Amino acid sequence: MPEIFGYSLTKAxxxxxxxxxxxxxxxxxxxxxxLNLFPTPTSSQNTHxxxxxxxxxxxxxxxxxxxxxxxxxxxxxxxxxxxxxHKFNTTRKPIKGSGFHNxxxxxxxxxxxPPKVYISHFLMHVNFDLIIRDLDKRNRWKFTxxxxxxxxxxxxxxRATNSKRKNSYTNPRRMANIRTCLTKSxxxxxxxxxxxxxxxxxxxxxxxxxxxxxxxxxxxxxPFYFRPDGEVLIxxxxxxxxxxxxxxxxxxxxxxxKGYKRYFDLLKLEKKPLPKTILFITDDFTQxxxxxxxxxxxxxAFYEVLKDYALEVNLAYKLMREVKAYLQHExxxxxxxxLPIIKxxxxxCITNKQTILGNSTGTLGHLLYSFTRAEDSQLPxxxxxxxxxxxxxxxxxxxxxxxxxxxxxxxxxKTIKKGTLYKFKEIIPVxxxxxxxxxxxxxPILEPFKEYYESGYIFNLxxxxxxxxxxxxxxxxxxxxx
Numbered sequence: 001m002p003e004i005f006g007y008s009l010t011k012a013x014x015x016x017x018x019x020x021x022x023x024x025x026x027x028x029x030x031x032x033x034x035l036n037l038f039p040t041p042t043s044s045q046n047t048h049x050x051x052x053x054x055x056x057x058x059x060x061x062x063x064x065x066x067x068x069x070x071x072x073x074x075x076x077x078x079x080x081x082x083x084x085x086h087k088f089n090t091t092r093k094p095i096k097g098s099g100f101h102n103x104x105x106x107x108x109x110x111x112x113x114p115p116k117v118y119i120s121h122f123l124m125h126v127n128f129d130l131i132i133r134d135l136d137k138r139n140r141w142k143f144t145x146x147x148x149x150x151x152x153x154x155x156x157x158x159r160a161t162n163s164k165r166k167n168s169y170t171n172p173r174r175m176a177n178i179r180t181c182l183t184k185s186x187x188x189x190x191x192x193x194x195x196x197x198x199x200x201x202x203x204x205x206x207x208x209x210x211x212x213x214x215x216x217x218x219x220x221x222x223p224f225y226f227r228p229d230g231e232v233l234i235x236x237x238x239x240x241x242x243x244x245x246x247x248x249x250x251x252x253x254x255x256x257x258k259g260y261k262r263y264f265d266l267l268k269l270e271k272k273p274l275p276k277t278i279l280f281i282t283d284d285f286t287q288x289x290x291x292x293x294x295x296x297x298x299x300x301a302f303y304e305v306l307k308d309y310a311l312e313v314n315l316a317y318k319l320m321r322e323v324k325a326y327l328q329h330e331x332x333x334x335x336x337x338x339l340p341i342i343k344x345x346x347x348x349c350i351t352n353k354q355t356i357l358g359n360s361t362g363t364l365g366h367l368l369y370s371f372t373r374a375e376d377s378q379l380p381x382x383x384x385x386x387x388x389x390x391x392x393x394x395x396x397x398x399x400x401x402x403x404x405x406x407x408x409x410x411x412x413x414k415t416i417k418k419g420t421l422y423k424f425k426e427i428i429p430v431x432x433x434x435x436x437x438x439x440x441x442x443x444p445i446l447e448p449f450k451e452y453y454e455s456g457y458i459f460n461l462x463x464x465x466x467x468x469x470x471x472x473x474x475x476x477x478x479x480x481x482x
Contacts, residue, residue: 007057007082012050016084017059017075021083022104025074025114026126027065033130054079065119073118076244077109098232099208101136107207119337124281124320125205126228131324132203132232135331200331203241213266225265230428234330238275244317246294250301258304263310277314278302281323291319292439295395301443302397310368310401317395326393386424389459394436401446403429403456405447429456 008015012035018035020026026034028047037043051073059079061070069311075083084106084375097105114122153380177315209231213224230241232478248256267274286294302315318326347466388406399401406427420425429452438458440446446453 004408007059010050012046013054016047016054016085017079018086020060020073020075020086021080023126023129024112025072025122027070027072027123029070030123030126030130030381031073034133043297055361059252062115072114072123076112076214080109080112097208099231100202105208113205113289121243124245124283125341128230128241128243128281128319128323129203129205131327132201133199134222135324135327138328166441200235203230203326205230209240211263213260213263215266224259224262226259232279232327234313234327235334237330237334238273239277239279239330240275242278242280244280244286244294244298246282246286250297253298254305257302261305261309262307264313274309274312277316279326280315280317281320282317283320287319291317291395296440299395299397300444302446303401303442310397310404314396314398316397322330322394324434329393371376384424386421386427387430388427389430389432389436391432391461393433395439397441397445399431399438400453403431403453404445404449407452427454429453430459431456431459432459 016031017037019031023030023034028044028051029039031051032039032043032047034048037047051060051062055062058076060073061076064070065072097103099105157409185395206227206229210225210227213226214221216222216226218379228240229243232239232241264274280298282294298317299315303310306313316326339392388403390399390402406421407429409419410421410427413419437460
């Protein structure tokens, strides 16, 4: 048993302390997942045993979570000091870290403690961190070994199975293939390559993502702190994270988005890139008690404050259990791959009244759009409707706002009779999706062109069919106006 700074600690206890140092606090279930253990009763019992030992040594402490029989475990002041010494091997202060992939900075213990008042909000951060860890491991292996037929975990399991069957009869040919694929030197080389790969997805919490800005107001410089709940980088594309428990009313959301606007104004002034998405994450409670209403409230507040940036920054709203699939899609299908996927489906699909053949494309913000027209080319353009195809998944804003922007351009060209769009009879939006049907956004976005949106269609790329129902706008009374 190694001795660290006067404490005799097992490897399991060190791993628990390192994990708690990184996430600041966690439940037993989260600790089990954070240590890459299988979530079984045995692993939970063993984790409880190690936690009990660490409590006796006064290196960790806990408190009861409200309305449950569970506890939140976190490092004591002495445990935090030991974990910090073990990580940095120095007592120098301050040590500033980026927050990404275990590059954690040094904070005062009072600032480091998990917040008891906003504990539900904090637990969402821990669950999201576990999702990022899982995605990071999966995609680091995928991107490094593009031709690999199995994952690292699969390899180790095969080796274990092979050793168990030494004395039993197996197919010699199959065993030879396993030995060829899983030599010790090759396994060591692959594992070392895995550890050297660049992270495809990175995450840091609000303690590291905070930014201090200097803003001039009436000639005077004022400090301003921009502090999202988290920040994710996917191949250098930036996503800001907000955890939503449906407790903030519209006025509070507007103040939150005003903070984003100040930060975006500064980025624009300094000619720096804007983030790709602001991702709001909620829990199942919100789904049971009106997720669509909440989405209308958040999106309308977003559009009211960030209208000027809505074509460049997407707003998305997801349940925690949907986030993993959403982020994996963002990793596997970056924006530049959206249009080829849509066009490939359109080229094979004939709808009720028109042949879908993309003949014009363009870009607004991060998303791509295309125009199509009816098959009968003998009719003049002014008798044709023009179909606008935009991809939008579930609760997102950018696809709707692209359609909104192009409709405004169409109306402007009609007025001055100049351009390309005005030659057509009308524009009909077609919203395409792969996994989640587009949800209507807040009334302020859709209301100016009510008839335009209600004439649109929703196209299922997976089934390659137009949805039977047309778009219906949300009711004003269902949106929080306070």
